[in-house]
Amino acid sequence: MSSLLFGFVLLSVTTAAEFKVPTQTGPVVDEGEMLSFEAQDKLEGFLQRLKNSGGAEVQVVTVPDLGGVSIEEASIKIADQWKLGNAKQDNGVILLMSKAERKVRIEVGQGQEGNLPDLTASRIIREVVIPRFKSGDIDRGVIDGVLSIVHYTDPKFLEGQNRAPEQRRGRPAGKKMDWIFFILFFLFILMPAFGGRRRSGLGGALLGYGLGRGTGGGGSWGGGGGGFSGGGASGSW
Amino acid sequence: MSLMKNVSFSFVLVLTLTACGVQSIPQAENAFEAASSEVTNQYKRRADLVPNLVNTVKGYASHESETLTAVTEARAKATSMTIDASKASPDQIAKYQQAQGQLSQALGKLMVVSERYPELKADANFRDLQAQLEGTENRITVARQRLIESIQGFNNLITVPPTSFTNSIFYRKEKKAQWDVAEGEREKIQTAPEVKF
Numbered sequence: 001m002s003s004l005l006f007g008f009v010l011l012s013v014t015t016a017a018e019f020k021v022p023t024q025t026g027p028v029v030d031e032g033e034m035l036s037f038e039a040q041d042k043l044e045g046f047l048q049r050l051k052n053s054g055g056a057e058v059q060v061v062t063v064p065d066l067g068g069v070s071i072e073e074a075s076i077k078i079a080d081q082w083k084l085g086n087a088k089q090d091n092g093v094i095l096l097m098s099k100a101e102r103k104v105r106i107e108v109g110q111g112q113e114g115n116l117p118d119l120t121a122s123r124i125i126r127e128v129v130i131p132r133f134k135s136g137d138i139d140r141g142v143i144d145g146v147l148s149i150v151h152y153t154d155p156k157f158l159e160g161q162n163r164a165p166e167q168r169r170g171r172p173a174g175k176k177m178d179w180i181f182f183i184l185f186f187l188f189i190l191m192p193a194f195g196g197r198r199r200s201g202l203g204g205a206l207l208g209y210g211l212g213r214g215t216g217g218g219g220s221w222g223g224g225g226g227g228f229s230g231g232g233a234s235g236s237w
Numbered sequence: 238m239s240l241m242k243n244v245s246f247s248f249v250l251v252l253t254l255t256a257c258g259v260q261s262i263p264q265a266e267n268a269f270e271a272a273s274s275e276v277t278n279q280y281k282r283r284a285d286l287v288p289n290l291v292n293t294v295k296g297y298a299s300h301e302s303e304t305l306t307a308v309t310e311a312r313a314k315a316t317s318m319t320i321d322a323s324k325a326s327p328d329q330i331a332k333y334q335q336a337q338g339q340l341s342q343a344l345g346k347l348m349v350v351s352e353r354y355p356e357l358k359a360d361a362n363f364r365d366l367q368a369q370l371e372g373t374e375n376r377i378t379v380a381r382q383r384l385i386e387s388i389q390g391f392n393n394l395i396t397v398p399p400t401s402f403t404n405s406i407f408y409r410k411e412k413k414a415q416w417d418v419a420e421g422e423r424e425k426i427q428t429a430p431e432v433k434f
Contacts, residue, residue, distance in 0.1 A: 072375045072378070076379055117369075117372075118368050118369050118371070118372030118373075119364075119365040119366075119368045119369055121368070121372075122364070122365070122367075122368030122371075122372075123365075123368075126364075228379075229275070229376055229379055229380065230372075230375045230376040230377075230378065230379030230380070231372055231375075231376060232372060232375075233368050233371065233372060234371070
């Protein structure tokens, strides 16, 4: 912790190390190969739909290692390069994980700092993401982490589900019943029917469900010009 | 008359079309001003966090009064010094940075000390403050890096041809002083433990 505090000021000045920003391919960039295909598909569909509905642009990134820089530095590099969120609202959020260092960070766009202040981001990391990562369930840690982020950035988007992440936090780990997939299942059926601007009618809903496994029906991602100023929180598991 | 207009119009057109700096020099200066006020903003934000932090730590670690006083004093010194970063002289910038650097050091020490108090570390309020402080320190780092880049960009425009010609003809702007690493921090860099990943 204290070394982090020292490090914040120094690393940007002293590091000669290089962190290579991965190629932007969509809402989930799993360079570190930490997520299952199933979780990736579901997250991509969910996040693309969230963006298409006018919500925050939440990016999930995993990298194999940080190339010797701090995770804060890596995530601001990603943020500067990918410019998530749009220029007007600056509503990008990044959930970054590095496999080798076992570090995780939520980087919050300028426009979301009110909804998702540092201490909230820190709580999501400490209370939602890290406990699940520690028990070895990366998929669930990421999915619950994303749902918690969206709970703060776009509560209306999750309203249909009517389940706040806090209510799920207390549940004992290792329980077989997986609420998240249950919720996501509902999301895939309900969201295209309600908020799908791209399609309409029953066919659209069904198509939406089918494509929910893919990219969520496409749409633009990244490069919107959203600004980041270093807000957020980090942790390690 | 219309000839005059045409001539002046094409003159302006040529100026804006070629990358001569008529636009980019003032733009770079504006970017620099924005970047510098972001830095002072984030320093202020950190200073605002300190009283709460000190009070919380006091509750659990009252006999660390020396460290706590050092933080309070460093904060008082840092907040008493306000600069208009866009007009400040190199000397003022150095003094300002030194004061902020001392606060960084005092806070760093406070965080080291707080590691010794498990109850303090478990306190929800303290954890929140810690998260906010970490976030703010990171914002300061980012803001300073952007400021340094914006100064470099501006100085390049007014010293490197062809935009430097435009500057010497139209604007006659001076180079901005670069925000060097402050005294206190330089010491820390020299004594910093090696970071290994």
